[in-house]
Amino acid sequence: MASRGESPSGFRKETVNKILRLHFKDDKTRVSSDALLLMTEMLKVFVREAAARGARQAQAEDLDRVDIEHVEKMLPQLLLDF
Amino acid sequence: MEPAGEQEGERFSHTQRLKAAVHYTVGCLCQEVAEDKGIQFSKQTIAAISEITFRQCENFAKDLEMFARHGKRTVINSEDVKLLARRSNSLLRYITQKSEELALNNLEQKEKKKKKSSTAKGRTTSAEQVAAAMTESEDSNVV
Numbered sequence A: 001m002a003s004r005g006e007s008p009s010g011f012r013k014e015t016v017n018k019i020l021r022l023h024f025k026d027d028k029t030r031v032s033s034d035a036l037l038l039m040t041e042m043l044k045v046f047v048r049e050a051a052a053r054g055a056r057q058a059q060a061e062d063l064d065r066v067d068i069e070h071v072e073k074m075l076p077q078l079l080l081d082f
Numbered sequence B: 001m002e003p004a005g006e007q008e009g010e011r012f013s014h015t016q017r018l019k020a021a022v023h024y025t026v027g028c029l030c031q032e033v034a035e036d037k038g039i040q041f042s043k044q045t046i047a048a049i050s051e052i053t054f055r056q057c058e059n060f061a062k063d064l065e066m067f068a069r070h071g072k073r074t075v076i077n078s079e080d081v082k083l084l085a086r087r088s089n090s091l092l093r094y095i096t097q098k099s100e101e102l103a104l105n106n107l108e109q110k111e112k113k114k115k116k117s118s119t120a121k122g123r124t125t126s127a128e129q130v131a132a133a134m135t136e137s138e139d140s141n142v143v
Helices: A013-023 A033-060 A068-081 B002-037 B043-070 B078-084 B089-123 B126-142
Strands: none
Touching: A013 A033, A013 B002, A013 B043, A033 A068, A033 B002, A033 B043, A033 B078, A033 B089, A068 B043, B002 B043, B043 B078, B078 B089
């Protein structure tokens, strides 16, 4: 499958579909093609947001390397926003 | 007992493969952010974000399934995803915009297909003509 969109990296539709199906309780549940594309977009935003917030936390501490403690600090708010 | 164990092992490796795929993509996305902001990400950070993302998918999947079931559907559609993005205004705006773009794209593609079938009609064989006529009549039925 060709990569699409303006950003070079992102999740593949097939991967997202498989991950979602892993957690469905009903085997009959399916995801429409449009919804799947929106989910790849949503997950991309989630990851970029996590990375950006971690970066901001590290920069607030005047460091140029994001470490696990920065992730720990921004995690609660991140999960409240998604 | 033997096949059950094998099956479990298979499911385990399936999950591991999906986790690895998520880890790879998170690595790429973090690299982009790193270049943007002029900062580095430790390996543990990338691993942690991957794990968080993978687990967040479980919440997403369960919510989406519930939304669809609430609408008495078994297929999850874009409206369900919009509902998933309800917690943040800017995220909702972004997803709504993407969804509209998608809908527009789909419409354009449909029209292109229609045009193609009508321009190709001039030099098609009789079988293809019949097929084109059939799709046309189908279209007119819909309208």
